[in-house]
Amino acid sequence: EAGVVQSPRYKIIEKKQPVAFWCNPISGHNTLYWYLQNLGQGPELLIRYENEEAVDDSQLPKDRFSAERLKGVDSTLKIQPAELGDSAVYLCASSLDGLATGELFFGEGSRLTVL
Amino acid sequence: DAKTTQPNSMESNEEEPVHLPCNHSTISGTDYIHWYRQLPSQGPEYVIHGLTSNVNNRMASLAIAEDRKSSTLILHRATLRDAAVYYCILRGSGNQFYFGTGTSLTVIP
Numbered sequence: 001e002a003g004v005v006q007s008p009r010y011k012i013i014e015k016k017q018p019v020a021f022w023c024n025p026i027s028g029h030n031t032l033y034w035y036l037q038n039l040g041q042g043p044e045l046l047i048r049y050e051n052e053e054a055v056d057d058s059q060l061p062k063d064r065f066s067a068e069r070l071k072g073v074d075s076t077l078k079i080q081p082a083e084l085g086d087s088a089v090y091l092c093a094s095s096l097d098g099l100a101t102g103e104l105f106f107g108e109g110s111r112l113t114v115l
Numbered sequence: 116d117a118k119t120t121q122p123n124s125m126e127s128n129e130e131e132p133v134h135l136p137c138n139h140s141t142i143s144g145t146d147y148i149h150w151y152r153q154l155p156s157q158g159p160e161y162v163i164h165g166l167t168s169n170v171n172n173r174m175a176s177l178a179i180a181e182d183r184k185s186s187t188l189i190l191h192r193a194t195l196r197d198a199a200v201y202y203c204i205l206r207g208s209g210n211q212f213y214f215g216t217g218t219s220l221t222v223i224p
Contacts, residue, residue, distance in 0.1 A: 004158075033212070042202055042214035043159065091158050101147055104212065106158025 002026070004107035006092050012113045018080035021110045025073070025094030032069055033104065034077050035091040043091055049075065079112075087114045119203045124219045127193045135188040135218055137203030142183050146207045150177065150188045152199040153217070159202065162188065198222045 005024040013019050025032050030051050035043035046065065048056040051072035060067065064083070069075040079086055089109040095102040120138040127133040139148065147166050151159040163170055163177045165186070170177040176189040190197055202217040 035214075040216075042200075042216050045213060048212075093158070101164065102206075103161045103164075104151070104159070106160065108156075109158050 004092055004094055004105050006090075006107035006110050008110055009108065010111050010113075012115065013082055014115050015084055016081040018078065019082050019112060020079075021077045021090050021092075021112075023075045023077070023092030023107060025075070025092070026096075026105055029094035029096050029105070030072065031095045031097060031102070032075050033091075033093040033095075034067060034075070035093065037089045037091055037109070039088075046077070046090075082112070082114045084114050087112055119205060119215050121201075121203055121215060121218045123216065124221065126221045126223060127190075128223050129195060130192050133190040133193045133197070133220065135190075135201050135203075135220065136185065137187070138185045139203070139205055140184045142205055143207060146205040148177065148179060148183075148186050149204045149206050149212075150175070151202045151204065151214075152197075153202070154196075154199045159214075162201070164206070193220075193222045195222050195224065 007022050011019055032049040034046040036046055037043045045059055047054055047060045047067050049069045052069050065079055067077045089111050091106055091109045093104045093106045095104050147164050149164040150162040152162050153159040163172050163175050165177045165179055178187045200217040200219050202214050206212055
């Protein structure tokens with residue numbers, strides 16, 4: 001079975017340019033997470049979806065970040081415009097349900113470099 | 116959110132057991148204790164989780180203190196492939212899942 005798929009793996013852009021990351025979760029997983037991970041730090045939650053509904057987006061910088069999960073499957077995370085401080089790895093994860101016992105499955109991440 | 120505290124780094128010799136501690140003094144009765152690890156250039160992967168009783172699986176063992184204010188992840192025989200950052204996370208009924216900075220484990224050949 002395929003795991004969580006993210007693309008692109010690497011992206012280099014100049015500041016003020018837009019960028020988008022795509023995530024395909026494991027089939028049947030209704031909970032999807034986007035995390036940001038800075039170098040040497042643990043992942044920080046940006047947004048969590050239950051099916052197509054964003055149930056926790058309190059940490060998402062809404063002035064420049066947006067996300068969507070159409071039809072409750074794939075998800076896209078967008079940054080517009082990108083700033084130098086957005087350079088990080090963006091991780092997508094999915095889980096079968098929202099139970100406290102549930103296991104999260106992570107993709108390999110999308111590494112963004114803003115010049 | 117209930118917070119966890121872990122040492123920044125630990126070292127272990129290859130083929131020896133490793134005990135990775137985690138303090139979570141503000142844990143609530145419904146919080147599960149999860150451990151994940153992250154190998155270089157990869158996303159985190161699940162290791163083990165538990166609520167009150169000690170747990171064993173093919174990767175590791177989880178020992179939970181009687182008062183649940185601390186736990187220890189046990190790798191029975193460390194290998195070079197176990198070198199990673201290990202995260203201790205509390206997951207509660209609100210489906211919160213927040214990582215700390217974790218413990219960076221170095222395995223010495």
